[in-house]
Amino acid sequence: MQSAQDENGSTVVYDDVLRIADADPPKQGHGTERQAASQRVSIGDVARLADVAPITVSRALRNPQKVSPDKRARIEQAVAQTGYSINPHASALKSGRSNVVLAFASNLMSEQFASALKTCAAVLEDAGYLFLVGQTSYSYERETAALRSLHAMKPAAVMLTGVIELESNRELLRGLGIPIMETWALPRDPIDMLVGFSNTEAGRLAADMLFRRGYRKVAYVGRRGGRGALRLQGFREGCQALGIRLVCEELVDDVTGVSDGRRCLSSVLARPEKPDALFCSNDVLALGCMMEARRFNVRVPTDLGILGFGQSDIAAEIPPGLTMIGVDSALLGREAGAMLIASLAGTPPTQKLKRLDLIVSEGGSL
Amino acid sequence: MQSAQDENGSTVVYDDVLRIADADPPKQGHGTERQAASQRVSIGDVARLADVAPITVSRALRNPQKVSPDKRARIEQAVAQTGYSINPHASALKSGRSNVVLAFASNLMSEQFASALKTCAAVLEDAGYLFLVGQTSYSYERETAALRSLHAMKPAAVMLTGVIELESNRELLRGLGIPIMETWALPRDPIDMLVGFSNTEAGRLAADMLFRRGYRKVAYVGRRGGRGALRLQGFREGCQALGIRLVCEELVDDVTGVSDGRRCLSSVLARPEKPDALFCSNDVLALGCMMEARRFNVRVPTDLGILGFGQSDIAAEIPPGLTMIGVDSALLGREAGAMLIASLAGTPPTQKLKRLDLIVSEGGSL
DNA sequence: CCTGTCAATGACAACGTTACCATATTAAGA
DNA sequence: TCTTAATATGGTAACGTTGTCATTGACAGG
Incomplete structure (x- = not known):
């Protein structure tokens, strides 16, 4: 047991926490071209290494089938060698799109919301999106603040545990022009998509x-x-x-x-x-x-x-x-996720509305 | 009660959901200069309206005290009039910083993690940061995937409910050069900061x-x-x-x-x-x-x-x-938030370690 | 009055990517 | 064989912001 003083002068006794040195150390150039690892490597570096134009690298990463197999292979190798990962900010700035799906929960502490978010996240992450959750805490004020920052951030889609009630916020979301998923109720006029129940x-x-x-x-x-x-x-x-x-x-x-x-x-x-x-x-x-x-x-x-x-x-x-x-909130999350993906894929005749059945779980209290 | 058919042919009965038309409709130019609201307004538009250079608008927004009061006022008015909000991607691209604090929870369904995240979020949001939560689901694989995408995203700081065990992931986080907060344990060698207990x-x-x-x-x-x-x-x-x-x-x-x-x-x-x-x-x-x-x-x-x-x-x-x-997980979240803010503010002699006391809540089961 | 210092402001370029259009190459149809 | 179309690739510019440095004017000290 090892100990030390923290800044308050009290004695700190450290736990032994398991460390795992993984057998497969990640991305290291095989041979001499070891990369500074932590530091920035841009699409240009990859392009130079693969002897193609930067734009081709960009294409190879987002539409692999639009690039010939040989170049694709060279590019993939160069990516692996350099440890390159795309800069999402530059990408979002230029294209106006991002791969972040933002979810807002009125309350992170609800078991049911958490369960729906978990399944929804799984679906979207499998499709390559990054699923992040913000909080609104059942307060209109926080909700508005959260949605404002959202406005700037240009996520690919938005998932909500609930429906938006404030008309101005509904307007704000509508104005984003991205798929919006409301849940947990069955309003007459959803903003965009809905998986809910009555x-x-x-x-x-x-x-x-x-x-x-x-x-x-x-x-x-x-x-x-x-x-x-x-x-x-x-x-x-x-x-x-x-x-x-x-x-x-x-x-x-x-x-x-x-x-x-x-x-x-x-x-x-x-x-x-x-x-x-x-x-x-x-x-x-x-x-x-x-x-x-x-x-x-x-x-x-x-x-x-x-x-x-x-x-x-x-x-x-x-x-x-x-x-x-x-309702089966895990199912709700999955359905919502699937519907968002369909909408993101852009095939227009997307289903926008799904009504979930109520389920009764029998106990002995009635 | 109103009804319609959804795409599956089942009848949908809509709930009546409360709509709130807010008394204070947001940002609308008073008078003629009504803005297209939903559409993009850049720092240049604001600058033109305030008759200053774009860079001055930038300064006025991030370091108000570096701009003279009269220009500042003009700029503020122009911002209000246009409904301008900063483009976080452009900002992050150029400056290499962002105002997003990313949290990762191994499990969103834990009441205690949720409680800590809630208080931590409150602290950081009050300081102007956007607090978003991702999920790792107690799986090393997901954890690694999440951290990779994080690497690209350049958040201002990272908060974790737990400690990172995989050495390669620890390395990855260390390489980001931003404040990292681990919690819920007391490892011998935290990545950066720690609020935990033994x-x-x-x-x-x-x-x-x-x-x-x-x-x-x-x-x-x-x-x-x-x-x-x-x-x-x-x-x-x-x-x-x-x-x-x-x-x-x-x-x-x-x-x-x-x-x-x-x-x-x-x-x-x-x-x-x-x-x-x-x-x-x-x-x-x-x-x-x-x-x-x-x-x-x-x-x-x-x-x-x-x-x-x-x-x-x-x-x-x-x-x-x-x-x-x-432990008091709400307190843990608050402490972690406060420590992150101190570290983000950059005053070097920041406390990096906080040990929380264990608390005993007496019931009748012993 | 001149010089050095400081505060306020602006010009310019660059962050890293992708949209757009142009070009080169190949395949298909007449 | 000659067009026409489709495919693969690249050049150029621009997304919106901010780092860097230059410029201006004001003011204090000599």
């Missing part, structure tokens, strides 16, 4: 499920704004249509953790008229409700049925297992 | 905590590689030093969900010699263990004490509440 229908489906299982006096717990509001709207409609009484709506502005869910359930239980079931349109809140129910010895589902929205692995595992309505 | 010490502390509470026959559950291996190493050392018997080590290669944790506990309980406590060096696994214990009517902590590692909100809330060793 949140109001999710609400109606929730009412339907509760009705079928005999519940007639229910409560709603969810976020006040955005998609939460849509689910509530659908839920209200469904309840009304089926003759279910919606005895209370417990709305929160912002979900920071399961404790918000706990609070919601306490508050619901404190009402004079107790519901026999609960639709919780947010999985973190649902989790909190489940826990609080246990704490108050409210048996689920005997005393209170709970229906959640989302895909929480953990909520499904906590006894008696939360029954949830949701 | 994983072996976490293991030793775990042994210590178990010892103090009277446990003498314990089991370990965790990931096989990376930091998990370090925690195990520390735990072994601690157990040996204190005379605790480590009756089994249950290692998993990859954690995909709580079910992995369930499996681990089953497997531990199936051993002939049952431990009286468990150190679970991963919070998802710990959660699974807690659930499985409940299912098998193993009372926690009476029959089996469980100590976790991490910061899981949910694990802390599940009765009896998981006791955990961990």
